[in-house]
Amino acid sequence: MHDDGRHDDPRVTGSPGDPVSRETDYPNWAPGGASFRPPGWDAAAPPSDAEAVGPEHPATRAAPDVPRAGNPAGGRVIPIRRNASASARFELPVPQQPTPDSVPDATPEPVPVTDTTAAPGASAAEAAYVSRETPTREEDDPPLAMEAMRAVQILNPSGEVTMPRPERTRVMCVANQKGGVGKTTTTVNLAVALALHGNRVLVVDLDPQGNASTGLNVPHHTGVPDVYDCLINSVPLEEVAQGVEGIPNLWCVPATIDLAGAEIELVSVVARESRLARAIAAYPGHFDYVFIDCPPSLGLLTVNALVAAQEVLIPIQCEYYALEGLNQLINNINLVRQHLNPKLDVSTILLTMYDRRTRLADAVEQDVRNHFGDKVLQAVIPRNVRVSEAPSYGQSVMTYDPGSRGATSYFEAAQEIAERGVKEPVGRNA
Ligand code: ADP
Numbered sequence: 001m002h003d004d005g006r007h008d009d010p011r012v013t014g015s016p017g018d019p020v021s022r023e024t025d026y027p028n029w030a031p032g033g034a035s036f037r038p039p040g041w042d043a044a045a046p047p048s049d050a051e052a053v054g055p056e057h058p059a060t061r062a063a064p065d066v067p068r069a070g071n072p073a074g075g076r077v078i079p080i081r082r083n084a085s086a087s088a089r090f091e092l093p094v095p096q097q098p099t100p101d102s103v104p105d106a107t108p109e110p111v112p113v114t115d116t117t118a119a120p121g122a123s124a125a126e127a128a129y130v131s132r133e134t135p136t137r138e139e140d141d142p143p144l145a146m147e148a149m150r151a152v153q154i155l156n157p158s159g160e161v162t163m164p165r166p167e168r169t170r171v172m173c174v175a176n177q178k179g180g181v182g183k184t185t186t187t188v189n190l191a192v193a194l195a196l197h198g199n200r201v202l203v204v205d206l207d208p209q210g211n212a213s214t215g216l217n218v219p220h221h222t223g224v225p226d227v228y229d230c231l232i233n234s235v236p237l238e239e240v241a242q243g244v245e246g247i248p249n250l251w252c253v254p255a256t257i258d259l260a261g262a263e264i265e266l267v268s269v270v271a272r273e274s275r276l277a278r279a280i281a282a283y284p285g286h287f288d289y290v291f292i293d294c295p296p297s298l299g300l301l302t303v304n305a306l307v308a309a310q311e312v313l314i315p316i317q318c319e320y321y322a323l324e325g326l327n328q329l330i331n332n333i334n335l336v337r338q339h340l341n342p343k344l345d346v347s348t349i350l351l352t353m354y355d356r357r358t359r360l361a362d363a364v365e366q367d368v369r370n371h372f373g374d375k376v377l378q379a380v381i382p383r384n385v386r387v388s389e390a391p392s393y394g395q396s397v398m399t400y401d402p403g404s405r406g407a408t409s410y411f412e413a414a415q416e417i418a419e420r421g422v423k424e425p426v427g428r429n430a
């Protein structure tokens with residue numbers, strides 16, 4: 001099992017007692033491969049909702065966004081018809097309401113219901129019928145239609161430039177020395193969102209775990225030219241960057257396990273803190289955005305990222321310990337600004353894994369907004385199961401499930417970042 005909670009073997013990701021997770025076999029999964037796919041799964045075509053939650057799909061093993069029946073809230077279990085062929089069932093708590101089906105000895109008498117929406121003169125039976133059925137239709141249909149509309153907006157099939165491009169390359173370092181706060185997820189999804197909307201984007205995977213490379217489905221096994229070669233052997237970026245399949249305008253410099261040694265090897269290299277800055281500076285104007293996905297530490301790799309960037313984007317998880325250690329990060333950023341990179345600015349804070357059911361998330365949001373003011377993006381990323389499933393298919397949530405709340409939120413965050421970059425360009429006068 002990885003630090004971030006993912007297992008190497010997809011067969012053990014299920015909850016104990018889940019018969020699907022124990023018995024389903026994935027012959028297409030190869031250890032060490034960039035992703036696994038269940039039989040018949042085509043990465044280019046995200047599953048329909050019915051497939052995604054069906055009994056043969058890994059998605060069944062993750063908790064849905066809605067509270068399950070059987071939780072303290074309780075409630076009756078109803079199937080939601082999201083697709084005509086859907087055999088899968090989501091479970092939603094709904095208020096207990098007697099219906100003719102559920103009450104065996106219900107009398108045929110009209111139920112005395114006062115319904116203000118019923119037409120004047122309608123009988124009590126008609127009024128009762130309207131009041132029971134209408135909410136079901138209202139709850140089902142508009143969200144699906146909206147989901148489809150959002151999906152089209154997010155995928156932007158026309159390829160038009162719908163997010164404003166900055167005048168100069170914005171190099172953004174995605175940093176937080178805490179692990180599992182959403183650095184990689186944020187890097188991958190913002191990069192894909194901006195690239196889908198007409199920006200030229202480069203992702204530099206600076207974490208030896210190579211999660212950003214996995215998330216973008218870029219090969220990063222031993223022997224693949226990677227960011228280590230740029231840092232230690234001064235290999236130009238263009239020789240190591242790979243185009244991301246299916247996303248025009250997006251490239252990734254992968255990280256292989258070799259990078260794990262770079263932290264120590266860099267110590268004796270000339271200009272060890274500015275190796276990455278030099279590599280990126282060799283391509284002025286080539287990209288609109290360069291996102292650097294940092295490792296969860298404040299070592300030489302992170303220092304290289306901070307020296308190469310003009311902006312720091314700090315993802316903050318909406319959890320209790322989220323703010324601990326942030327002072328240390330800010331101190332390091334200040335040190336780098338004083339001694340190595342005067343242009344550096346903490347321009348963007350993004351709240352991630354927000355769980356609207358908890359008061360704690362709300363409290364953390366208030367704390368962060370009070371402390372960082374308008375550096376905090378209005379868009380907040382919710383805890384969303386689609387976001388965490390996407391990397392196992394070598395995809396971002398933007399392409400895996402573009403109608404999901406996770407995709408919508410990252411799309412909104414990307415839009416805000418793009419608009420801010422045009423209104424108040426960072427480091428332009430430096
Ligand atoms: P970091 O790069 O900071 O270590 P990751 O981006 O790898 O953090 O995220 C840690 C874990 O949390 C991953 O398994 C990821 O899929 C999951 N995750 C990240 N953001 C979300 C989210 N909004 N909802 C649900 N899971 C998330």
Ligand code: MG
Binds near residue numbers: 207
């Ligand atoms: Mg990471």
